[in-house]
Amino acid sequence: MSVSPEESAARPRKRVDYGTGREALLDAAVRVVARGGLRKLTYRAVAEEAGVTHGLVVHHFGSRDALIEAALTRAVRTSASTSVLEPGSGDVADFASGLADMVTREPAVQAFQYELMLESRRRPELLPQIRTLYNEYFEATERELSRILPEDATPALTWLVFSALEGLVLLQLVLDEPDVTEAALEELRLLLSGRRGEE
Template sequence: MTDHVEPAGARGTRKRVTNYGSGRGALLDAAVRVVARGGLRKLTYRAVAEEAGVTHGLVVHHFGSRDALIEEAVDHAFRSSLDVNTLDTGAQRAQDFALGLGSMVETGPDLQTFQYELLLEARRRPELMPRLRALYDAYFDTARRDLSRILDRPVERGLSRLVFAALEGLVLHQLVFGEREATEEALAELRVLLERLAEDAEGSADS
């Protein structure tokens, strides 16, 4: 059964706000945008209602408590993030590694910002750590699989974490400073390094 989102202007003279869609998913998308702009502490029923263009009571009806809203927003962001992840694309060559990273940041900055906000908030709210850990474990595993495929050998945790940290740093810098071209330049250099590692591994296998 499809959830129905009642426009904020449907009753009386309430001010109508831009409606980004209908259903529970639209409310969770709105929650992600609220957190991206103001941090997790700004995530309230009223802020989500205004962002989604619905009534305050509808948000209360869907989530029941602020803690439930936070938990579902986190889970929703995790699922969305894994769906748009630029890793695990089946790349066989270093030249194809992390293609689309700069575009992902440019087209979906709120989702990326939400995750960084969550990283900071998890230091103050340990109950968020299991969800955060699950997301990053998925990231780490994906990076390791990609690198193992490209280098044609099992990749140790240290190397996969190093490469992932480089990617995450590029995402953060592009979010803050823009400069997608700098992201692409850095990725080109990273691919060159991976090519050399692959060549070294191939040479060692032949000797």
């Protein structure tokens, strides 16, 4: 639905403080990409989402590529704080607890990351940041599995478990079935419990 210039002018603009403005614009960029993909990411779309003028977006980022890279860098920087992969207890019952809630609570962040993963196939310059992001997730999974299992988790087992978790996130994001995610996580915990019993 398009908005006429008169309606747009009548809308009050949000005031974005300089100190938090950049982060607010990055959050707006994440939501724009999550909704419409990278093809919908424009200065105007981000400005409208954030409730500011598009000149402010230009001021903070200078180019669309800089905006994309900054949003991805923010995702990398905040991934550890939002990750539920490492509760640190070593109790298999705690493993990945809260994963379904995280997807329900932050679907835009998850969708943004998948969009950028696919984009990195076309734009290899994004791949190092994508690798950094996923290395953080993988390493958190590996550390927690090493706490759960008597012997250190092998890279192959960690990759298998992480891939299962990643698939569950993607399916919940698309199908919006958190109960299915929770049931699958319970089965994964049972498999890990069985492996622990065998060692």
